[in-house]
Amino acid sequence: MSDTRNLLVEIGVEELPHEFCAQAMEDFRRLFTDGLKEERIGHGSVSEFTTPRRIALLIEDVEKRQSDFTEEKRGPSAERAYNPDGSPTKALEGFLNGNRIAHDDAVLRDTKNGKYVFAVRSVKGEDTAKILPRILDKTIRGLKFRKTMKWEGNGFLFARPIRWIVFLFGDRVIPCEVAGVKSGRITYGHRTYTEQSLEIGKPADYEETLAGACVVPDREKRKERVIGEVEKLCSANGLAVHPYGKTLFDVTTDLTEYPHAVLCGFEEHFLQLPPEVLTSEMVEHQRYFPLVDKDSGELAHFFIVISNIRKNRETRAGYERVLRARLEDGAFFYNEDSRHSFDSLLHKLKAVTFHEKLGSMYEKAGRVERISLELGSMLSLGEDVRSAVGSAARLCKNDLTTLMVGEFPHLQGVMGYYYALRAGLSEETALGIREHYQPRSAQDALPSGNVGGIVGIADRLDTITGMFAIGLKPKGSKDPFALRRQVLAIIRIIIHLELHFSMKALIGLSTGLHGMQDPRDIVRDIEEFFLNRTRTIFGEMGFAYDEIDASMAGGPDDIFDAYRRVHALHEYRNNADFQDLLISFKRMTNIVVDGKKPDFSDKLLNEPEERALFDHFTEKREVLVQSIGEKRYPDVYKILSTFKPFVDDFFDNVLVMDENPALRGNRIALLTSIIAVFADVIDFSRIVLPGE
């Protein structure tokens, strides 16, 4: 093995945003080792490190020199390189001089374009130490962050200011300068426990030197330590981390260099607050782990803080004081809010603007109620569900005027749920209020029941039709009210809750509620918007565009039905035979296209294959019509596949375009009626054949 040394590089920074740490460390490793590879410098194992104040790499056994290599360069062709007498031409001499090689180092080689002169030069590897600065420079400049900043005179951009660079190759410093910072062997330990700078003698000392200065630079070890300490405290006290707190393991790892878990508590009476209020305060604001009782799963009046210093009584008192102040705020809001009857808040919505041209939230709630009730009857829901839908829709925005939602906007819906229950409304209604905002994002849960789903659809549809009505429809990349996402949410709810209804009818109703003189153009626009969005969303779900077009030829009326049609088609299409069958049916549509349907008589079926096809069709027709009527689409495609041998035989042996117009007409009529039966399920003409 060639001569090697260990290499250490550490970028010291003012505290990086915690969400950047893990990614920056990974990118740093990748970019730096890519750089070594590009420069033909071999190396051994790589360890990476990150804390809020540093990103570092320790690379073992880095070769001291780049490997040698042979460089070849193509010159002029043999004809151009040599005169007829064999002496070199000007062109060849120019090439040799330009590459600074002797005539003996030029060789002739066959290429697919004939003989050419090649200059062959062996290049000696350079000292790695000379190359390292440019690898580091390129690496640091290559790190990408969601947001960068300037802090020094040259306007260098990085996530936070760079304050030191350690760059050691063996025991030697590799001199370089990035963002006005010169490399050296000086690093810094924990802010509290080491005031002095630390000198690193050689790369292998890195982790130990920092450990002595109260820094755990290895992110995995630090995270294990956080998890270990939290688990130890939990199990000693019969507690467990609340699911909402699980994301904090990474966050707190990236907020500390020397983590210690501290068990803290708050006064038990705060547990009367809705648990979401408590956990929001702890997780969102304070990055404290909320805890639950291990057996009951109920929220406990304890929490864990990951401190960056050793445990002591004063820190704990401080953590508790901060949370207490926040919870007192929360309790004050909750009690103030509960002094008003929940129903009466509806009138306060008159003062909350939805949009200046679309009136107040009070008016919006009224429209949402109308749409929800209509949807409820379109879905033929029972009387009790419809009554819950009506109340949930009317009251779904009431919590917007509460102090708690003013303080924690993300608790809208959640607070509505609690205040509705406090006001004696049914669980179903309260849950509908809570869930009508779901899904808030791609990861969020969908409404668990019809009430939240229906109100959620109505609320979003009202926003969409309203924005279209005042001319604020999405254009290009501009979609300030996220209307596209709202359609996505509507479609996801429809599929999740399996809701069959006419979207066109609902769009018509909703648009009509915005008081326009003549909403017809707008309605058409909105229908088109839904159609386009539905296609796109189905496409994102993994369906092919021809499957979508073939299944949605009638427009997005019953979206769930369209989904089931496209889903069934997609499932069957994986089968190769079925693919062939689709091709045959597409051929049929090409034949019958724009032909009026001629008369049909089974007496004119004179070829056995057309007779067989007709008989099969006759045999299957009834069950087919029934399956279609009952929207059992997988069954429809199952029956469709049974046509395969008959259709193949038919096209192999029967000429549709017979010279005899009566026979021709009869065959077209047969094919037309077969296709017509499937018309409500699939438009075969929209299927795109391979290579089309």
Added chain:
Amino acid sequence: MTFQEIIFHLNGYWAEKGALVVQSYDLETGAGTFNPATTLRALGPEPWMVAYVEPSRRPTDGRYGENPNRLALHFQFQVLIKPPPEDIQDLYLQSIGTMGIDFNKHDVRFVHDDWESPTLGATGLGWEVWLDGMEITQFTYFQQVGGIEVDPVSVELTYGLERIAMFIQQKDDVYDIMWNDNLTYGDVKQRDEFEFSTYNFEVASVDRYMQHFSDFESEVGLCLDKGLVLPAYDMVIKCSHAFNILDARGALSVTERTAYIGRVRNLARRVAEAYIDSRKKLGFPLLKEGSS
């Protein structure tokens, strides 16, 4: 350490580090950032290092003197340094460490925060400084002011004086802070909170404040036409305060609110551009020779 001693300490500390210590501005500002000693001085190439206390009016945060943590007017201690010294984090930590806060016993943390003042068209990156989980300071490297990319960058430290006093004095209620050895914060300010909350939320005349806003807005143009940048900036502060009152009165819908913010930002941008021009005409007098 009493409330006033904390202020004495910070004034002394930063004066000793070379800062110019000035007084709070004489108009209603929403934060120390609004003081022209920050907003305007952060613009252009001239170096600057300043410290001052700024009474900061946030009408919507008023709680009639009844909430232990919220105030319609609180005090910020503001430091602005251009360009930022390399050891600025250490300088900052010393400034609170020397108040007797022992970092062996208290967990100090820099938790990232992307700061923005939509009315001033200002943005910056930095941190909230946490002491045992309590935010005590906003620490920001300005990137834009008045919509203009700043060069060189300034660093801004905004200490929440009440928070620091509550921490040091171990008080759970802002009104229990000892202002000096005899009087509490409540003795001095609680009645103010009640009266101003009442005025801001219930009494202030919406029509008149809307008129004030438009008047001050027009005044900005009048000043700029005469090349009077500093009076123009005063009018921006007045607009911003009028907007804050209208906001507290609940007089603005969401879209109106956005529109008002846009109007103030637009004024701030015009003034910022005019300020740089005017300093340029003066030859950037604070630039040391050869350091341009």
